[in-house]
């Protein structure tokens with residue numbers, strides 16, 4: 001491509017809310033084969049709500065919700081907001097926790113009223129030596145419904161299964177259809193539960209799912225998808241996404257994301273919409289493709 005065509009494409013992109021931070025990205029996008037997308041906050045709103053809370057025998061729902069909300073009141077994860085909001089909506093006075101700890105990609109723990117409370121994914125419970133099998137039928141149903149199951153343990157005993165659901169953004173289905181229309185494969189990368197991720201992917205017609213990845217695992221997933229499909233663009237919004245944005249051939253950050261994600265990205269979608277991705281690729285094909 002000529003410097004002029006890149007200038008024209010970059011200028012047109014700016015008009016459309018697609019900021020090319022590197023001219024090279026415009027060229028590379030033309031021959032992209034796969035678009036890998038972070039789930040939470042990119043495909044979905046990133047604002048989950050609590051939908052279910054089933055307690056184990058010997059536990060009381062209100063009591064469990066109060067303890068769990070206390071732990072989550074110290075966490076910044078979107079899941080935490082959902083749980084604290086639900087407790088407050090039920091008129092529960094949420095106490096302050098002590099000795100709060102966050103275990104990346106797993107869950108959180110703290111002391112509340114002298115009780116040791118753990119909240120997190122099934123793998124977090126397993127790492128504590130707790131067996132979640134008793135909740136399997138519930139977890140399977142929640143996953144099929146596209147909800148994310150979490151577990152709570154109190155003083156070393158499994159106390160509850162909790163679910164949160166994060167709605168898909170209204171413009172996500174059309175953006176995925178547009179990417180398919182351009183001949184690209186779409187993959188989802190997420191730290192969420194595999195069954196939940198697959199249910200959401202099925203609804204959206206997403207071609208491939210990489211689930212239950214720890215933040216550092218996103219880079220590995222990007223590398224593997226590049227090897228399998230060829231040139232790859234990764235779309236993300238969060239702090240956890242910066243290494244994957246850097247590893248991709250083209251890193252695309254959603255404009256509503258974090259500063260760290262913006263800095264790691266080659267392209268920034270100012271509109272905050274996934275629609276910017278097919279727009280950027282179509283623009284690349286139009287401007288770079290027409291050079292003679």
Ligand code: ADP
Nearest residue numbers: 040075077105106107108119120121190191192
């Ligand atoms: P993602 O946001 O893509 O799900 P994270 O690495 O942030 O990825 O989290 C992975 C998983 O760890 C979550 O899906 C959840 O099961 C668990 N988790 C993380 N933080 C919390 C929290 N504050 N409360 C409960 N579970 C959590």
Ligand code: MG
Nearest residue numbers: 038040041238
């Ligand atoms: Mg995210």
